[in-house]
Structure formats: C-alpha cells, structure tokens
Amino acid sequence: MSTTQYATTFRINPATAAKAFAQLVDDGILYKRRGVGMFVAPGAPDRLRAEGRETFFAETVDPVADHARALGIPLEDVIARLRAHAARTAGDRQDGAAS
Amino acid sequence: MTATTRTLFPARPATRQGPALRTATCLLTWFGQVSLWYWAIVLVVVVAVPLVVDAVGSVGTSTIWFARQSGVWFPFSIMIGIATTYPQVHVASGMTRRSYVRGALAAAALTAMAFALLMAGGLMAERAWYGAMGWDWSLQDQGWFDPDVTFGGLLVAYLATFVVAYVSGLLVGTVYAAAGGWWGTLTLPLTAGPSLAMTILVGNSNDWVPFSDLFGGTGESTPLALVVVVAAVLTAALAAAFWLIATRRSIAPRRG
Amino acid sequence: MTAPAGPLGLEARDLTVRYGRKTALDAVDLSVPAGSITGLLGRNGSGKTTLASVAAAFRRPTSGAVLVGGEDPWENDDLLPRVLLVRESGDVIDTETLRSNLRFAEDCRPAFSREVAERLMDRFELDPGAKPQKLSRGQKSAFGIVLGVAARADLTILDEVHLGLDAPSRYAFYDALLEDYVAHPRTIVLSSHLIGEVERLLEHVVVLDHGRVLLAQDADALRVTGVSVTGPVREVERFVVGRTVLGRQRLGGTAQATVLATLADGEAADARAAGLDLGPVPLQDLFVHLTADGAADAARELGRA
Numbered sequence: 001m002s003t004t005q006y007a008t009t010f011r012i013n014p015a016t017a018a019k020a021f022a023q024l025v026d027d028g029i030l031y032k033r034r035g036v037g038m039f040v041a042p043g044a045p046d047r048l049r050a051e052g053r054e055t056f057f058a059e060t061v062d063p064v065a066d067h068a069r070a071l072g073i074p075l076e077d078v079i080a081r082l083r084a085h086a087a088r089t090a091g092d093r094q095d096g097a098a099s
Numbered sequence: 100m101t102a103t104t105r106t107l108f109p110a111r112p113a114t115r116q117g118p119a120l121r122t123a124t125c126l127l128t129w130f131g132q133v134s135l136w137y138w139a140i141v142l143v144v145v146v147a148v149p150l151v152v153d154a155v156g157s158v159g160t161s162t163i164w165f166a167r168q169s170g171v172w173f174p175f176s177i178m179i180g181i182a183t184t185y186p187q188v189h190v191a192s193g194m195t196r197r198s199y200v201r202g203a204l205a206a207a208a209l210t211a212m213a214f215a216l217l218m219a220g221g222l223m224a225e226r227a228w229y230g231a232m233g234w235d236w237s238l239q240d241q242g243w244f245d246p247d248v249t250f251g252g253l254l255v256a257y258l259a260t261f262v263v264a265y266v267s268g269l270l271v272g273t274v275y276a277a278a279g280g281w282w283g284t285l286t287l288p289l290t291a292g293p294s295l296a297m298t299i300l301v302g303n304s305n306d307w308v309p310f311s312d313l314f315g316g317t318g319e320s321t322p323l324a325l326v327v328v329v330a331a332v333l334t335a336a337l338a339a340a341f342w343l344i345a346t347r348r349s350i351a352p353r354r355g
Numbered sequence: 356m357t358a359p360a361g362p363l364g365l366e367a368r369d370l371t372v373r374y375g376r377k378t379a380l381d382a383v384d385l386s387v388p389a390g391s392i393t394g395l396l397g398r399n400g401s402g403k404t405t406l407a408s409v410a411a412a413f414r415r416p417t418s419g420a421v422l423v424g425g426e427d428p429w430e431n432d433d434l435l436p437r438v439l440l441v442r443e444s445g446d447v448i449d450t451e452t453l454r455s456n457l458r459f460a461e462d463c464r465p466a467f468s469r470e471v472a473e474r475l476m477d478r479f480e481l482d483p484g485a486k487p488q489k490l491s492r493g494q495k496s497a498f499g500i501v502l503g504v505a506a507r508a509d510l511t512i513l514d515e516v517h518l519g520l521d522a523p524s525r526y527a528f529y530d531a532l533l534e535d536y537v538a539h540p541r542t543i544v545l546s547s548h549l550i551g552e553v554e555r556l557l558e559h560v561v562v563l564d565h566g567r568v569l570l571a572q573d574a575d576a577l578r579v580t581g582v583s584v585t586g587p588v589r590e591v592e593r594f595v596v597g598r599t600v601l602g603r604q605r606l607g608g609t610a611q612a613t614v615l616a617t618l619a620d621g622e623a624a625d626a627r628a629a630g631l632d633l634g635p636v637p638l639q640d641l642f643v644h645l646t647a648d649g650a651a652d653a654a655r656e657l658g659r660a
Contacts, residue, residue, distance in 0.1 A: 121462055
C-alpha cells in the first residue's frame with residue numbers, strides 16, 4: 001500500500017502518513033525500493049518484538065501489578081490466573097487453525 | 100458503490116467564453132425564459148381582447164399600445180432583481196466585478212433591442228391585422244410616452260427609453276445592495292428618475308422641452324434626435340455610476 | 356507578475372478588516388503553506404469567515420494586505436478563477452437546476468472535473484434536475500461540497516460546509532476531499548467547528564481568536580505539545596511545576612491537568628512510575644483550553660514552543 005493509499009484508507013492527512021513512513025524508514029523498520037514500494041526490513045520484526053517487550057513490561061505488566069495491589073488481590077492469584085489462561089488458549093490454538 | 104454513475108451533461112468543447120460574454124449569456128438565457136412568458140401573455144391578450152370585443156361590440160383601439168409602459172417597467176424590475184442577487188454568484192464563481200458590469204450592460208442593451216423590436220413590430224403587425232379584419236385602429240391618447248407611429252420612429256423611441264430604463268434598473272438594484280435601503284430609496288430620483296423622464300420626454304405635447312427647436316422640433320412631439328441624445332447622455336451617466344459602485348461592492352456573508 | 360501554476364499559498368500581512376466600528380481582523384500576519392490541508396479554527400466571531408472573504412476577494416481589507424500566490428486577489432482576472440470559497444451552502448443560482456449550476460461552474464473553473472462532480476452527486480444522492488431553492492439544508496451543503504471538490508481550485512476554502520449533514524455524509528465528505536486532494540493537489544483551507552472529526556485531515560493548523568492569530572503551527576507539532584496528566588493530587592501538582600497549565604480538574608484525591616510539555620523518554624516513564632497516567636490531548640480539547648478567557652498567554656507560549 002502506498003502512503004497516499006494508506007492516508008485515504010485511514011482518513012488521515014497524506015503528509016502525516018508520509019512522515020510516519022519516513023520515520024519508520026529512519027528507524028530501520030522499513031526500507032524503500034525505488035519504483036517497487038516499501039518493504040519490512042530484515043530483522044525488523046525481531047527488533048520490534050524486543051522493543052515491544054520492554055514497553056509491554058513497563059506499560060502493561062507493571063500497571064497490572066499496581067492495579068492488583070490497589071484492589072487487594074494477591075500477586076499469586078494473578079500469576080495463577082495468567083498460567084491457567086495461557087494453558088487454555090494454547091489448547092485452543094492446537095485444536096483450531098494455526099495463527 | 101454504483102457501477103455506472105449517471106452522466107450529468109455532455110462534455111464541453113475545449114474553448115471557453117470570456118467572463119463578460121459568459122455573464123451576458125447566462126443573464127440573457129435566464130431572462131429569455133422569463134420574457135417568453137411575458138410575450139406569450141401579451142400575445143394571448145392582444146389576440147383575445149379584440150376577438151371578444153368584436154363579438155359584443157366594435158373594435159377600435161389598439162391593445163398592444165397599452166402594453167408599452169410594461170415594456171419599460173417589467174424588465175426594469177427584473178434588472179433590479181438581477182443586480183441584487185447575481186453579483187455574489189458571479190464573484191463566488193471566480194470572476195471579476197468588471198466582467199459582471201460589462202456582461203450586465205451588454206445583456207441590458209440586447210434585451211432593450213429585443214423588446215423594442217417586438218413592441219414596434221407588434222404594433223405594426225396589429226395594425227395590419229386590424230386592417231385585414233376590417234377594424235378601426237386608433238391609439239388611446241395618454242399624453243405621454245407617445246412616440247410617432249412609424250416603425251422606425253417607434254423602434255428608436257422604444258430603444259432609447261428601454262436602454263435607459265434597464266440600465267437604470269441595474270443601478271437601482273446595485274445601490275440598494277451596496278448601500279442599504281436608506282440610500283437606495285433616497286437616491287431613487289437619481290437612479291430611477293431617468294427612466295420616468297424618458298417616458299415623459301417621448302410624448303406628443305412637449306412644447307416645454309428645451310432645445311426642441313435646435314433639433315428641428317415643430318412644437319408637437321419631441322424630436323427623435325433630441326430623444327436619442329438625451330438617452331445617450333442618461334445611459335452614459337447611469338452606466339458610469341453602475342460601474343463605479345458595482346466594481347467596489349463587497350459581497351456580504353451568505354445568510355442560510 | 357503572474358502567480359505560479361499549481362497550488363496557491365495564502366498570506367496575510369498586517370491584515371485589518373473593520374465593519375464600521377467592529378474590528379473583525381486585527382493586524383493579522385499568517386501564512387498558509389501552498390499545497391497543504393490547513394485547518395482554520397476559531398470560535399464564532401473570531402474572524403475566520405472574514406479572512407476567507409478577503410482571501411477570495413469578496414471584500415477588500417481595511418488596511419494591510421492579503422496575498423494569494425503572492426498576488427492581490429482583488430479583481431484579479433487571472434487569479435480568481437483558481438480561488439474558490441464555498442460558504443455554507445454555496446453561492447449558486449437558486450432558480451436554475453443543479454445540473455445548470457454545475458455546467459456554469461465547469462465554464463468558470465479551469466480545472467473542473469466532470470467525473471468527480473458526477474461521482475459526488477451520486478454519493479450524496481442529489482438529483483441533478485432539482486433546484487437549490489427546493490433542497491433541504493443538508494442537501495444544499497452537500498451540493499456546496501460537490502462544487503467545492505469538483506472545481507479543483509488551486510486555493511479552495513471551505514467554510515463550515517458540513518452544516519446540516521449527518522455523520523455518515525460528513526465522513527463521505529472527508530473521504531471525497533482526501534481522495535481528490537491526493538489525485539489533484541491543491542491548497543485546502545478547512546474551517547470547521549467539528550475539530551475532532553477533521554483533526555486527522557490537517558497538516559497545518561491556524562487558530563483565530565477575537566480577530567487575532569492565536570497560533571499557526573504544523574498539526575503534528577501541535578499534537579505532541581499537549582499532555583493530559585491524571586493521578587494523585589500531589590503527584591499531579593509536582594508534575595506541573597514549571598510547566599504551562601491549560602486546565603485543571605479535581606475530584607477528591609484525584610486530579611487531572613492539561614499542560615503544554617514535550618516529554619523526554621525518561622520523563623514519561625518516571626511519571627508513570629509515580630502513578631500518573633499520561634495521555635495525548637486531542638486537538639479539540641487543546642482548542643477549547645486555548646480559546647478560553649485568559650488563555651492568551653498559554654497560546655503565546657505554545658506558539659513559541
């Protein structure tokens with residue numbers, strides 16, 4: 001999808017979309033092949049996952065711990081719940097189509 | 100998503116009219132439709148009245164002669180309407196006020212020519228028709244706006260009067276729109292007065308008219324030459340005022 | 356001396372417009388970049404409509420200058436066909452059909468696109484044989500939009516053209532505008548009170564207040580300068596020290612403040628660790644705060660940032 005197609009699909013200003021894509025190119029997530037289009041850079045998915053990991057812990061997991069404490073829920077209960085949920089969904093994924 | 104969108108109108112040729120010409124065409128097309136109704140009514144009345152009168156009595160007077168004042172004042176009032184409502188469409192369509200003034204004046208002149216031809220020609224045709232039907236044909240004498248009853252004389256007199264009246268109408272509308280109701284009404288003697296003056300001038304008992312003898316007047320109806328000169332002077336003055344005011348006019352915010 | 360081809364920029368230099376004793380625009384200096392979609396925001400009576408009127412040569416400045424493509428638009432034969440102002444329902448010939456009005460527009464506007472006009476007439480379900488005087492409010496606005504987009508004027512100013520349109524039609528308008536802007540680049544000045552809806556379309560933002568420019572900035576830059584902070588009162592108060600506060604609210608032990616701040620990475624994490632919840636400030640909220648009474652200083656601060 002070109003940047004202008006992206007802009008019109010999501011109803012945002014094309015210049016903003018172009019800036020966002022340029023930023024991703026600068027960050028090494030995307031690269032541009034002239035005349036062909038934009039592609040995800042090799043190693044980018046891993047890098048994004050690594051960054052995502054940090055953000056996940058800082059912005060999602062830590063607040064969960066804080067929230068649980070505020071509600072008076074013991075941390076062990078949270079962990080147990082997480083394990084049970086993971087086991088259940090892993091089973092679903094095996095039965096159903098692979099994601 | 101519709102598979103095919105309806106075609107609105109056929110593609111235009113590549114050449115474009117200039118803005119003044121476009122204005123004149125637009126105004127004339129619009130006014131043309133309105134005047135078609137006017138003339139249709141005149142025609143019906145002019146044909147029907149003597150036929151009815153003939154059935155109950157004797158026909159002796161011209162009907163279309165009574166319509167001559169309407170030939171002045173009906174388009175006059177339409178011009179006022181045009182001058183108040185059209186300029187904002189014109190400016191909003193990306194054209195200059197100068198081209199509007201030129202186009203409007205051209206439309207006024209052409210309308211005056213058309214109406215003068217139809218009025219004068221209509222009178223001649225009516226006279227011929229009455230003659231063929233064996234009816235008497237006389238003109239009710241009203242003492243004013245009584246030009247000489249020859250085709251040429253009628254045509255010139257009507258044309259002179261109509262041109263002044265239609266340009267006057269444009270000016271009246273412009274002053275009202277540009278300066279508001281107070282100024283519009285206050286200046287009516289200047290803006291609409293000339294129209295009235297012309298109808299009085301083109302009369303048949305105008306020994307009071309100055310310069311009459313200079314133009315070969317015999318003390319009866321105003322000499323045609325004088326009528327034309329007065330019309331030319333008045334038209335020039337009215338058109339100049341129209342130009343000056345209309346080219347400076349602000350277009351007000353749209354209401355609703 | 357002729358303006359360049361392509362999108363036209365708009366500039367105001369010390370522009371003042373007075374109606375009798377009322378000053379609508381007061382020594383305004385601003386610049387709308389050519390080829391951008393610029394939002395013209397302001398409360399009622401802020402001078403937006405007057406600015407649009409002067410730009411399209413509907414009226415003259417009382418003093419100062421307005422320049423379109425570097426030229427004075429007043430009575431400018433070459434420039435004016437490329438400048439379009441659509442006001443609310445558009446200035447159309449009420450007594451002629453929509454079809455006739457579009458034909459007229461096609462004659463007047465050099466870049467008019469018949470295909471776009473046809474497509475939009477369909478999308479807004481307008482009958483080409485109808486006359487403007489018989490249309491509803493929303494339909495009149497829709498027709499104004501059809502003209503506004505299809506004319507492809509190099510400077511297109513759309514002044515509150517969404518009035519009377521329901522939400523789906525408004526979104527159809529935004530889509531149509533973006534699509535055609537991408538297909539045929541031009542300068543678009545969009546004046547709307549529905550800031551939340553148009554925010555993402557904008558590249559540049561101009562805010563007017565009481566006849567003066569409150570701010571004129573790149574939309575992205577503007578988006579990152581507002582921060583909404585929510586959390587315990589003490590922590591919020593500590594956070595706002597030294598920053599320009601636009602607004603404050605408090606409910607019991609929790610406070611919320613809207614501030615102007617560009618946060619470094621560390622600062623955001625620290626704030627979260629302290630129990631604060633940080634969020635962006637939507638342009639609409641920023642606008643409300645900036646145009647509140649007494650907010651002029653905050654706006655100046657923002658302009659300098």
